Amino acid sequence: xxxxxxxxxxxxxxxxxxxxxxxxxxxxxxxxxxxxxxxxxxxxxxxxxxxxxxxxxxxxxxxxxxxxxxxxxxxxxxxxxxxxxxxxxxxxxxxxxxxxxxxxxxxxxxxxxxxxxxxxxxxxxxxxxxxxxxxxxxxxxxxxxxxxxxxxxxxxx
Amino acid sequence: xxxxxxxxxxxxxxxxxxxxxxxxxxxxxxxxxxxxxxxxxxxxxxxxxxxxxxxxxxxxxxxxxxxxxxxxxxxxxxxxxxxxxxxxxxxxxxxxxxxxxxxxxxxxxxxxxxxxxxxxxxxxxxxxxxxxxxxxxxxxxxxxxxxxxxxxxxxxxxxxxxxxxxxxxxxxxxxxxxxxxxxxxxxxxxxxxxxxxxxxxxxxxxxxxxxxxxxxxxxxxxxxxxxxxxxxxxxxxxxxxxxxxxxxxxxxxxxxxxxxxxxxxxxxxxxxxxxxxxxxxxxxxxxxxxxxxxxxxxxxxxxxxxxxxxxxxxxxxxxxxxxxxxxxxxxxxxxxxxxxxxxxxxxxxxxxxxxxxxxxxxxxxxxxxxxxxxxxxxxxxxxxxxxxxxxxxxxxxxxxxxxxxxxxxxxxxxxxxxxxxxxxxxxxxxxxxxxxxxxxxxxxxxxxxxxxxxxxxxxxxxxxxxxxxxxxxxxxxxxxxxxxxxxxxxxxxxxxxxxxxxxxxxxxxxxxxxxxxxxxxxxxxxxxxxxxxxxxxxxxxxxxxxxxxxxxxxxxxxxxxxxxxxxxxxxxxxxxxxxxxxxxxxxxxxxxxxxxxxxxxxxxxxxxxxxxxx
Numbered sequence: 143x144x145x146x147x148x149x150x151x152x153x154x155x156x157x158x159x160x161x162x163x164x165x166x167x168x169x170x171x172x173x174x175x176x177x178x179x180x181x182x183x184x185x186x187x188x189x190x191x192x193x194x195x196x197x198x199x200x201x202x203x204x205x206x207x208x209x210x211x212x213x214x215x216x217x218x219x220x221x222x223x224x225x226x227x228x229x230x231x232x233x234x235x236x237x238x239x240x241x242x243x244x245x246x247x248x249x250x251x252x253x254x255x256x257x258x259x260x261x262x263x264x265x266x267x268x269x270x271x272x273x274x275x276x277x278x279x280x281x282x283x284x285x286x287x288x289x290x291x292x293x294x295x296x297x298x299x
Numbered sequence: 300x301x302x303x304x305x306x307x308x309x310x311x312x313x314x315x316x317x318x319x320x321x322x323x324x325x326x327x328x329x330x331x332x333x334x335x336x337x338x339x340x341x342x343x344x345x346x347x348x349x350x351x352x353x354x355x356x357x358x359x360x361x362x363x364x365x366x367x368x369x370x371x372x373x374x375x376x377x378x379x380x381x382x383x384x385x386x387x388x389x390x391x392x393x394x395x396x397x398x399x400x401x402x403x404x405x406x407x408x409x410x411x412x413x414x415x416x417x418x419x420x421x422x423x424x425x426x427x428x429x430x431x432x433x434x435x436x437x438x439x440x441x442x443x444x445x446x447x448x449x450x451x452x453x454x455x456x457x458x459x460x461x462x463x464x465x466x467x468x469x470x471x472x473x474x475x476x477x478x479x480x481x482x483x484x485x486x487x488x489x490x491x492x493x494x495x496x497x498x499x500x501x502x503x504x505x506x507x508x509x510x511x512x513x514x515x516x517x518x519x520x521x522x523x524x525x526x527x528x529x530x531x532x533x534x535x536x537x538x539x540x541x542x543x544x545x546x547x548x549x550x551x552x553x554x555x556x557x558x559x560x561x562x563x564x565x566x567x568x569x570x571x572x573x574x575x576x577x578x579x580x581x582x583x584x585x586x587x588x589x590x591x592x593x594x595x596x597x598x599x600x601x602x603x604x605x606x607x608x609x610x611x612x613x614x615x616x617x618x619x620x621x622x623x624x625x626x627x628x629x630x631x632x633x634x635x636x637x638x639x640x641x642x643x644x645x646x647x648x649x650x651x652x653x654x655x656x657x658x659x660x661x662x663x664x665x666x667x668x669x670x671x672x673x674x675x676x677x678x679x680x681x682x683x684x685x686x687x688x689x690x691x692x693x694x695x696x697x698x699x700x701x702x703x704x705x706x707x708x709x710x711x712x713x714x715x716x717x718x719x720x721x722x723x724x725x726x727x728x729x730x731x732x733x734x735x736x737x738x739x740x741x742x743x744x745x746x747x748x749x750x751x752x753x754x755x756x757x758x759x760x761x762x763x764x765x766x767x768x769x770x771x772x773x774x775x776x777x778x779x780x781x782x783x784x785x786x787x788x789x790x791x792x793x794x795x796x797x798x799x800x801x802x803x804x805x806x807x808x809x810x811x812x813x814x815x816x817x818x819x820x821x822x823x824x825x826x827x828x829x830x831x832x833x834x835x836x837x838x839x840x841x842x843x844x845x846x847x848x849x850x851x852x853x854x855x856x857x858x859x860x861x862x863x864x865x866x867x868x869x870x871x872x873x874x875x876x877x878x879x880x881x882x883x884x885x886x887x888x889x890x891x892x893x894x895x896x897x898x899x900x901x902x903x904x905x906x907x908x909x910x911x912x913x
């Protein structure tokens with residue numbers, strides 16, 4: 143069974159624990175500018191939205207890479223950048239429709255979410271359950287349960 | 300260790316930027332942030348300095364845990380000599396600015412001198428520039444943040460700035476970062492304005508490394524986040540209701556100062572409470588939109604609210620219709636109870652003005668309360684203000700807030716604070732302040748320990764120097780009787796010293812609803828080299844407190860200034876559980892001095908200074 147990151151923005155408080163966990167997991171420092179997940183703060187509505195790679199099945203970034211530096215991790219379904227192969231051409235950053243692959247000038251490579259090999263640090267760090275790591279085929283389960291609860295009493299009619 | 304070991308020294312007179320090494324010996328003795336910056340300050344600045352002269356300095360400072368995964372590890376402080384009080388000032392803020400400063404590679408910024416023209420400081424990692432701000436002068440905090448981000452084409456910049464009130468010399472101007480977080484008290488923003496420094500803009504990409512034992516740090520910070528999550532106050536009360544959870548509680552116990560402390564209970568408290576913020580208004584929406592965290596915070600007490608678009612304050616002003624910060628308890632109290640206004644939307648509108656133009660809602664609201672009493676007594680005339688200003692008038696509150704923000708008309712008098720204003724009208728006794736700084740939201744007749752807290756606070760009346768409300772009302776860490784003075788001197792000293800450590804670490808003092816020093820200690824010990832045992836931390840806290848005290852003594856403060864307005868020591872509370880009581884400061888103060896190791900004039904004895912290495 144594969145899992146995927148599931149984001150519920152309503153629960154996000156904007157604390158950035160996910161961003162720090164991501165940078166610490168990957169680079170050993172607390173540095174949100176190196177995070178592969180970003181929280182966006184929409185001040186005028188009060189909404190805060192964490193956003194990262196959704197691991198597209200037919201990943202634009204993977205197909206666009208001229209040196210095959212982005213490969214599928216069959217266990218997790220993540221599209222993983224292999225830094226030893228990446229030449230920093232940035233074509234993947236152009237190909238990705240969602241902007242979730244980004245270049246790191248100091249390393250000369252690109253980076254994107256790799257699901258931390260199946261234990262995403264962001265989900266572990268999130269204090270409110272806004273980011274969870276759940277069954278990839280049932281990301282709608284919670285919403286279904288909520289609607290089931292709401293409509294359940296009318297089912298007999 | 301969790302330091303970058305570098306700080307910036309900005310000389311605004313000469314227009315120079317210097318990089319200096321952090322004094323690690325002092326970091327070992329004073330921990331960081333409040334403690335360490337105050338050490339630099341007292342070493343470098345004459346205690347008699349005029350706070351608004353170029354010779355005063357201001358230090359923007361982080362703690363060792365700022366910018367780490369320790370919960371709430373995003374705090375920074377501004378240390379200076381405050382113009383409202385003439386005492387040491389240290390104002391602490393959350394948001395994202397503090398962490399960003401550390402990420403840029405700087406533990407601290409010392410600002411000195413005065414720029415000949417308005418400037419802002421731009422920091423992008425190692426690139427540090429003093430830039431022209433003539434186009435920003437006269438602009439609000441919100442406009443300043445937006446303009447700077449546009450100028451640099453970088454939405455990830457975090458800005459700390461002053462609004463028009465800081466430029467206009469309002470003596471309780473704040474420094475506001477991230478739109479609605481503020482280093483709020485004692486007029487630190489006024490000092491910034493006096494230096495012609497409009498803003499500091501920071502973008503950092505270096506991050507925080509150098510954690511002594513990263514594995515242990517991750518483990519222990521994770522455990523301590525769980526302590527916050529499992530605690531009823533930090534896990535449920537604060538995220539759901541914010542600090543406003545206190546409004547009805549403090550009203551019930553008869554410690555809600557009302558109409559300039561004439562009363563201790565407010566008949567409209569429930570209308571401006573946390574519960575009211577959750578209720579549906581006539582427009583079908585609730586006032587509260589969501590809660591919000593500062594950097595790294597797993598509590599998320601912050602409030603984001605929206606006004607009723609049809610409310611008289613904003614009906615023709617869509618600029619204020621969006622979601623914005625507030626109301627927090629202290630602001631709701633000062634803008635509401637202190638002047639008898641029970642109109643939630645009016646309070647939130649004024650709170651937005653405080654954020655937008657950077658002035659402290661506590662001192663402002665309390666000054667309005669005093670002005671309304673002077674109006675009530677006929678000492679301030681309608682002609683002087685331009686309109687009637689009776690207790691309870693939301694219209695007067697709103698107009699005076701607009702005038703204070705812009706430095707217009709009677710707003711200039713309000714901008715002086717209650718002490719100077721009440722002196723001007725011949726009734727200094729009506730200023731509800733200590734050392735010139737207005738009380739926050741707890742009446743010391745109903746919570747006796749807070750009387751001693753206020754009287755001895757090193758930055759003038761303040762709840763954040765020893766929040767004995769936690770013990771006396773909420774039973775944290777142990778319940779004490781709010782109506783007696785017994786044991787309060789020990790309690791106040793313990794809270795003052797522990798709080799000094801929290802304020803010096805980079806985390807938020809609100810963690811102390813769930814954490815004691817014993818919860819903070821292992822997080823510091825994992826992050827830092829050296830001895831960070833409980834004994835050491837207790838000593839450091841006491842050392843910081845005494846250092847601040849000695850600065851104030853040298854600045855001219857004596858035991859006479861450890862005082863409360865006569866209303867609190869002579870006029871008994873009229874209603875509620877504290878009915879008939881005054882504050883028993885006279886009983887507590889001598890005992891407090893003795894426990895502190897101070898002489899009868901409130902000066903640390905030679906024995907005490909030797910013990911503390913001062």
